[in-house]
Amino acid sequence: MEMTITSHTVNEIQIAEVTSDKLIIETAEDGLDLLGNLYYQGFDSIIIHEENLTPSFFDLKTGIAGEILQKFSNYRMRLAIVGDFQNYPGKSIRDFISESNRSGKINFLESVEEALKKLSKVH
Secondary structure: OOOEEEEEEEOOEEEEEEEOOOOOEOOHHHHHHHHHHHHHOOOOEEEEEHHHEOHHHHOHHHOHHHHHHHHHHHOOOEEEEEOOHHHOOOHHHHHHHHHHHHHOOEEEEOOHHHHHHHHOOOO
């Protein structure tokens, strides 16, 4: 799979921004592979763009989002998903996004700048 990893260092925190013109995460295993790969490269946090996630990630009934977020939590890796989440009007996904943003491990944000600011805070 063709993907670009842009390394950002903010406040000595290594943040990987992953971009591609294709889906990067289609299954929970894809999420774990990406997480493991970047974890072993020394990154503390990951930024991924909404369009690089399978649409079923945002359908909570599939369980993909929960499984991926659990893995990120286990590795103590922070994740920011950047995109426009107004397209997901369902109550459960809206609750999930606000709960995730409250906990701070997984963040749903509108811009890379916001993501860099959020992920560079010492936690």
